[in-house]
Amino acid sequence: MAYLELDRVAKQFGAQTVVDDFSLSVGKGEFISFLGPSGCGKTTTLQMIAGFLDPTRGAIRLEGKDLTAIHPAKRGLGIVFQSYALFPHMTAAENVAFGLEMRNVPRAERAERVRAALAMVGLAGYEDRHPRRMSGGQQQRVALARALVIKPSVLLLDEPLSNLDAKLREEMQIELRQIQRTIGTTTILVTHDQNEAMSLSDRIVVMSQGKIEQIGTPQETYEKPASAFVSQFLGKTNDFAGTIDRTVSPTQLVAGSWRAPAPAGLGGPVTVSVRPERIGFGDTGLSAKIITRIFQGNHWLFQCDSECGPAIVIRQNDGIAQPAEGDAVRLTWRPEDMSVRARTGA
Amino acid sequence: MSAAAEERSARAPWALTAPALMLFVGVLLIPLAMTVMLSFHDWGQYKGIEPVFILKNWHEIATDPYYAEMFWRTFRIAILTTLLTALLGAPEAYILNRMSGRWKSFFLLVILGPLLISVVARTLGWALLFGGNNGLVNKLLISLGAIRSPIPFMFTETGMVIALAHVMMPFMVLSVWAALQRLDPQIENAAMSLGAGPVTIIRRIIMPQIMPGVLSGAIIVFSLSASAFATPAIIGGRRLKVAATLAYDEFLNTLNWPLGAAVATLLLVALVLIVVGSNALIERRYAEVFR
Numbered sequence: 001m002a003y004l005e006l007d008r009v010a011k012q013f014g015a016q017t018v019v020d021d022f023s024l025s026v027g028k029g030e031f032i033s034f035l036g037p038s039g040c041g042k043t044t045t046l047q048m049i050a051g052f053l054d055p056t057r058g059a060i061r062l063e064g065k066d067l068t069a070i071h072p073a074k075r076g077l078g079i080v081f082q083s084y085a086l087f088p089h090m091t092a093a094e095n096v097a098f099g100l101e102m103r104n105v106p107r108a109e110r111a112e113r114v115r116a117a118l119a120m121v122g123l124a125g126y127e128d129r130h131p132r133r134m135s136g137g138q139q140q141r142v143a144l145a146r147a148l149v150i151k152p153s154v155l156l157l158d159e160p161l162s163n164l165d166a167k168l169r170e171e172m173q174i175e176l177r178q179i180q181r182t183i184g185t186t187t188i189l190v191t192h193d194q195n196e197a198m199s200l201s202d203r204i205v206v207m208s209q210g211k212i213e214q215i216g217t218p219q220e221t222y223e224k225p226a227s228a229f230v231s232q233f234l235g236k237t238n239d240f241a242g243t244i245d246r247t248v249s250p251t252q253l254v255a256g257s258w259r260a261p262a263p264a265g266l267g268g269p270v271t272v273s274v275r276p277e278r279i280g281f282g283d284t285g286l287s288a289k290i291i292t293r294i295f296q297g298n299h300w301l302f303q304c305d306s307e308c309g310p311a312i313v314i315r316q317n318d319g320i321a322q323p324a325e326g327d328a329v330r331l332t333w334r335p336e337d338m339s340v341r342a343r344t345g346a
Numbered sequence: 347m348s349a350a351a352e353e354r355s356a357r358a359p360w361a362l363t364a365p366a367l368m369l370f371v372g373v374l375l376i377p378l379a380m381t382v383m384l385s386f387h388d389w390g391q392y393k394g395i396e397p398v399f400i401l402k403n404w405h406e407i408a409t410d411p412y413y414a415e416m417f418w419r420t421f422r423i424a425i426l427t428t429l430l431t432a433l434l435g436a437p438e439a440y441i442l443n444r445m446s447g448r449w450k451s452f453f454l455l456v457i458l459g460p461l462l463i464s465v466v467a468r469t470l471g472w473a474l475l476f477g478g479n480n481g482l483v484n485k486l487l488i489s490l491g492a493i494r495s496p497i498p499f500m501f502t503e504t505g506m507v508i509a510l511a512h513v514m515m516p517f518m519v520l521s522v523w524a525a526l527q528r529l530d531p532q533i534e535n536a537a538m539s540l541g542a543g544p545v546t547i548i549r550r551i552i553m554p555q556i557m558p559g560v561l562s563g564a565i566i567v568f569s570l571s572a573s574a575f576a577t578p579a580i581i582g583g584r585r586l587k588v589a590a591t592l593a594y595d596e597f598l599n600t601l602n603w604p605l606g607a608a609v610a611t612l613l614l615v616a617l618v619l620i621v622v623g624s625n626a627l628i629e630r631r632y633a634e635v636f637r
Binding site: 050052072073074075076077078079081082083084085086087088089098099102103146147150 | 530531532533535536537538539540541542543546550551554555632
């Protein structure tokens, strides 16, 4: 049974619909990411779960109980804010202890739990520091400890890593994942960073303009994007214009001089999407010319000019000689590596 | 860098600040020093001011309980005015800060508006409303039978505190408002998500963070109220004098300039000590919030 359930949730501000028809069920202990560009409604959805906003329509249930009927202060959710929102006049330990104080946890137990929470996020010994004397990464850890110490039913993370520099962000991602695995708290992360969403989550909810584009595991959303938006938003992709040729038998999918047996159920103009790392150089296929070749250590990045428009190709640096700039090549890929969608507006 | 260039760059800040510095010395420091010196001069009804060095004026202020009463009244009024503006101004700023855009700017204008009107005009307004039997409010309440005799307002300390608090309110609201702007916009949500109710949020989270704003507002209000002249002069008149009106009267009515100078100097020194002292205390106490 679903632990946390959002049932056709919608939010309107005046005439503007920010979130529409959002349905999702989250299993206990699951790590879910809401991924999308800014303004896609992901933070609004999070705030509705937190209770800072009321949904216009739909229901949010936690273990079968209506969550929207409960005051935000009584929901027992742990929230880490983008700005951390630490209490600057309190020390790290006082910040973490605040939620326990509100729950009337006895002093001795409180001290022990605060110590344990700070130790868990690697801040043992920082109890008496004030937030403004801590680095961004440390503040972030205090915020995480403050949210986790109350043993929340759900942990909500609102772009928690976006204010950290790249290296620190990667470290925190690994740590966040480990902590979440260890304590098993159901977690929802809001992010616009696809790498973050992919490396942390069990499932990703890709959102655009207030609507869910796709819900799936990181692999599913990357390999089998449900829409053009998803394939564009999650990593780089090549879109080639192709057509289904029904005049021959069996019907064929044709993109330039690349052809393959057509997938069932489609006809007319289509878009063929292929990830750059799935394209190889072969003897037959889409003819193209290499414009630039960039060496990036573990891989080569080729920018090509093909018959169907610009294309990017990524090849592993596996020691095999690669074509040079200006070479004429043929681009080829296995039919199972592409996704084909009907082309609209063509 | 060559020695000459180094010397030039060392001199540049002095050269650039020289005009302002000279103005500062000319219109503030010199008159101030002259006032202090004046307070040590002698004065007689018929002989006028004698430029000698005596402690007569200071001795008179120190021994005559009339002056002690005057200074206590001044500071009592200033403290009560400060408390009143803090009690009303801090919540006012908080409510203002929570309003939505259009109303916020409208009410901010309403609060700042009085600053554009002369203090004298504003205080005379109070006199028109409450001044004796002819005051509008008093007339109305008496004719309605709500009161028998006019509400005592003119020539009372209460009246002076109310009128001063009205004049000083914008300074407190602005000061608290500035402190509120530094608050993390999510801070209340953060406290709420941890289980805090509205009262706890204000008491434990908001109050400690805007306290420096309240206190710096209090310093401004206190020093302006203690040295205020127009409001006490109109509400208190000759009957209820404070230090500023006392100094004025010594200068312009009794013509005893040296005594007036001594009163003014004492007021200045007392204010500077109080303001500098409390400022140092606040900065030490709230070092973490100020950072």
